Amino acid sequence: MQRHLIVQIFLPSFLKICTGADWCYQSQHTCATPCNGPEKWYHANKDCEGRAQSPINIVHRKTLPDERLTPFQFRKYQDSFRGLIKNNGHSVQVNVPHQPYVIGGDLETPYKVVQFHLHWGKNGGPGSEHTIDGEQYPMELHIVHMNEEYSKLEDALKDPIGVAVLGFFYEESLSANRKYDPVVRALQTIMTTGANTTLVSVSLEQLIPPQQNLTNYYRYKGSLTTPGCTESVIWTVFEKPIPLSRDQLRVFSDLQFKDGKPMVGTFRPVQPLNGRVVYRSGGVVVVASTAILMASFTMAMGLSQPN
Numbered sequence: 001m002q003r004h005l006i007v008q009i010f011l012p013s014f015l016k017i018c019t020g021a022d023w024c025y026q027s028q029h030t031c032a033t034p035c036n037g038p039e040k041w042y043h044a045n046k047d048c049e050g051r052a053q054s055p056i057n058i059v060h061r062k063t064l065p066d067e068r069l070t071p072f073q074f075r076k077y078q079d080s081f082r083g084l085i086k087n088n089g090h091s092v093q094v095n096v097p098h099q100p101y102v103i104g105g106d107l108e109t110p111y112k113v114v115q116f117h118l119h120w121g122k123n124g125g126p127g128s129e130h131t132i133d134g135e136q137y138p139m140e141l142h143i144v145h146m147n148e149e150y151s152k153l154e155d156a157l158k159d160p161i162g163v164a165v166l167g168f169f170y171e172e173s174l175s176a177n178r179k180y181d182p183v184v185r186a187l188q189t190i191m192t193t194g195a196n197t198t199l200v201s202v203s204l205e206q207l208i209p210p211q212q213n214l215t216n217y218y219r220y221k222g223s224l225t226t227p228g229c230t231e232s233v234i235w236t237v238f239e240k241p242i243p244l245s246r247d248q249l250r251v252f253s254d255l256q257f258k259d260g261k262p263m264v265g266t267f268r269p270v271q272p273l274n275g276r277v278v279y280r281s282g283g284v285v286v287v288a289s290t291a292i293l294m295a296s297f298t299m300a301m302g303l304s305q306p307n
Ligand SMILES: *[C@@H]1O[C@H](CO)[C@@H](O)[C@H](O)[C@H]1NC(C)=O
Pocket: 084, 086, 194, 195, 196, 197
């Protein structure tokens, strides 16, 4: 009884302190806004200053080919679902019913989808979390999966390999990617923090590149890229980006943080490797370079033809 009473008295004031010192991105940090930027995330959670943090800069030359990194099999990714899409004050997140899952890619068990969310810059400027040889892409998609034995993400996060995140970059394309219309349309109704709507008839497959273009990827052990920064993530970062037009990329900057300011720069700076090794899928290197050779050959032929 007494314990219950204490909780009732203390909980509201505790919550107030927490929101007063909420974590934020670098882009939000101003003298007038007393929030904890990435350098102070360890105030929110000690794990944020751990030795296996994400994101990282991937230096291709230093990655090691690993033939165990076979292509993934994306199961039920083609199924349409209804999912809650929400502006959560830090990003836009879509909760996915737990049916789709991945196998392969040197994962020991199937990992099922929990949610996906994005990280972006300002009006299509640099905004990805991971960088490749120092290059930052305009946006990055994180499809969060957990080991199939768990039913709650918080349980999976207690397991050092409980979570697998698939990361996809975006690149600016000249034409709009029509497969993103439902997401872009939904964004326009969830501009303010806390707003949500239902995303209907979208499949994960339509949001990522075709499977045959997903054989090249990087792999390392890291963490969540937001507090609590839990180091329980097997990271996969795919080389092949998703095309979106500049206008489509810009719509993300119309979302708003809690204070009404534009939700831009929603990425954590890259973290030290601290001796970690980044592996790359290796079994298809020859095929990939043949494709590139063929492409440049075709292009050279095209260029040398009089028009
Ligand atoms: C979605 O928004 C409604 C208000 O429009 C709110 O009552 C509800 O709690 C929100 N749901 C979630 C999961 O945030």
